[in-house]
Amino acid sequence: MTTARPLHAVTETTATTAAPEWEAPMPLGTSRAVPPFPIDAFPTWLADHVTAVANLTQTPPDLAGCLALVALSTAAGGRVRVQVRPGWDEPVNLYSVVVLPPASRKSAVFKAMTRPIRAVEKELVAEAKAEIESARIGRRAAEEFAARAEKAVLSADMSERDAALEAAVNAAMQVDKSAMPITPRLIADDATPEVVATLLADHGGRIAVLSAEGGLFGTLAGRYSGSPNLDVFLKGHAGDLHLVDRQGREATAVEEPAITLGLTIQPSILDGLARNETFRGTGLLARIMYSLPVNTVGNRISRPTPAAPEIADAYDVRIRSLVRELAEWTDPAVLVFTPAADDLMADLQDEIEPRLHPVTGSWAYLGDWGGKQAGLTARIAALLHLAHNPTSWAGAITTDTFTAARRITDYAAAHALAAFDRMGCDPVIDDAHVVLDWIERTRPTSFSVRELFTAMNRARFKKVGDLTPALDLLEQHGHIHHTPPPERRGPGRKPSPTYYVHPSHRAGGDS
Known part of the structure; x- marks a missing residue:
């Protein structure tokens, strides 16, 4: 209190x-002190860019730091899994929510942190144009051939009708097989759950929903549909099978959906989230990495010193390389822990467990989030491993990488406690x-x-x-x-x- x-x-x-x-x-509910984002847990090229963006925009480093993780998640989500030990593996996509008031220059930070991903998306779209146009022409030709074959059935005499009918059926089936390629998409904005599900089905089971305005929570709460529709976001975090129903078509099975969420929301939105029983009861709020940074408004300088151009260039090259490398993968790469890193994970699990006790645990009211901290640490360790090795992933996740990930999730735990305080626990x-x-x-x-x-x-x-x-x-x-x-x-x-x-x-x- x-x-x-x-x-x-x-x-x-x-x-x-x-x-x-x-x-x-x-x-x-803002009486709890929260720590700053541990930027030095990142490799140098990433830490330098986060620091430069925060300084240039005069925003809390937490925002750029969380979006750096989101950028890595966008590249690797649905394409990489992490195995802590036999029997326990995790997808690596993250849900991140940063809480900031209006006029906090959020859009500028989003632009700086997502720029290389959007650049790759444009490249993929340009490369796909010829294939899409070829498929369009081929489909139109198949449709015209099928139409002629169907007319031939109507005009054929009895002796030729069976053969004409078979030819018409084969032509119609050929049209059905000539599906149009989809224009590549890596990022969506404040899409409805139904649109997100369709994007998952169309784009290899993964999509990133990134928004500086965070209107997605209003959508999820039923602003448009009248009732919350959280299923795709629950399964898109865990990687559980999701069936996408489409009007006039068979349901599409997305085997291992991977959604990345990178949102900023206003404090007033956070204040009401936990009072929506569906959000808390389904476990959606427990899947989120929260950040409640100290607001910089009122303390900003008008002309911050710009960073050297090579800092942004290094970030762009590394993220572009990672996104391009993984864009066409179908079978996910599996990153494993070294035995020593697994020992540190076991220590973390042993620390967390007493906090979750329903009577004596200090996190009893936060058990749903606390129960996922170890999994969050594994996901972030895998992303940091990729950040350290963006073109060569040989080797396992080490104790140093795990320790850096642990620092970030200790930060996340403190901010989750503050967030759930604000949400009215x-x-x-x-x-x-x-x-x-x-x-x-x-x-x-x-x-x-x-x-x-x-x-x-x-x-x-x-x-x-x-x-x-x-x-x-x-x-x-x-x-x-x-x-x-x-x-x-x-x-x-x-x-x-x-x-x-x-x-x-x-x-x-x-x-």
């Missing part, structure tokens, strides 16, 4: 009215979110506790006093400010306590 701190001064204007001088409100925080939702919906300048209680669900708040902890927390975070009630004059009920609302939550207000 966040401790109280003075957030604003109060100026008395009358005996019964107070007008606070507001500071910016703190988001709920603490019941008082969750109650405060309910009250704040009402404030943002109704946009009052002030409200009385009695008025609030009347609007609340009795299943959650059975008596007026049940609101007190949530109101205290909201006041501590600067969203509301209690003002003394007016003096009671004569008999009657005591006036209900009144709270001013921060201007950013009022009708027509701004922060």
Whole structure:
């Protein structure tokens, strides 16, 4: 629980009215300190580029760092697997979500980190044009031949009809076999789950969904369909068989789907995720590597020193090489752990397990995410191995690579704890979110506790006093400010306590 701190001064204007001088409100659940991204866990060429992009855009290094992992995942997802030990192997695709407020220059970072992938995508499209055009002409010729064969059946006499019918059937089957090649695609934006499933089926079982705006969560929550549709994203992380139904066609089986997610979302989106029971109950939130970096807005410099061009060039060459090398693979490469690296993995598993105990574990409320930390570490170790060896993957994943991956997932664990705090795992925080939702919906300048209680669900708040902890927390975070009630004059009920609302939550207000 966040401790109280003075957030604003109060100026008395009358005996019964107070007008606070507001500071910016703190988001709920942000009391937990989070570590910076361990950039030096990357090989030099990747660390230098992440540092350069963060400096040039004046953004937290966490964003470029997470997107560096996403770029590696986009290259290797569906094309590489990692085997920790016999009986335990993992795909290497990642789901990454970075939480940043608006105007944080997210798009510039996405552009810098995905540029080589988009360049390869354009090259693949250009190379496929001749094949696609040839297939189009061939299919049109087959269709015309089939049409003539069908007409021949109608005009044939009885002695020739069987042979004509057989020829027409064979011609129709030839049309069916002449499927059109698909224009290559590596990256999608905020696509619906149905579109993502189709892209998986069309592009060898893998696709990356990368977006600086993170509207995908709104889509998943049912903005367009009316109900959450998470199946493809659950299976696309685990690599489980997914059947893609298409109108007028047989279902396509995607044997080992691999989706990469690289998203940034606003804090307000994160605040509501865990309250969507489907997101938490299905395990989608447990599959995500979270990052809640310290916001740089207000501390940025206008003319940062540009990095040497060869830093970006080295990044582009390495990522392009990796994407091109793996683009046409069908059978995945398998990266294995050395016995010593496996020993370190076992140590990590032994550390994690007590934290997950449902009664005594410090991660009891985070057991779904904590139970996947070891698997996340294995995936990141494989990606770092590829980053160290982008053109030659000989050799197994070493202890040094595992240790670097462990540093990143220790970072991820701390940020996951902060993220789940913000998402309302603490019941008082969750109650405060309910009250704040009402404030943002109704946009009052002030409200009385009695008025609030009347609007609340009795299943959650059975008596007026049940609101007190949530109101205290909201006041501590600067969203509301209690003002003394007016003096009671004569008999009657005591006036209900009144709270001013921060201007950013009022009708027509701004922060």
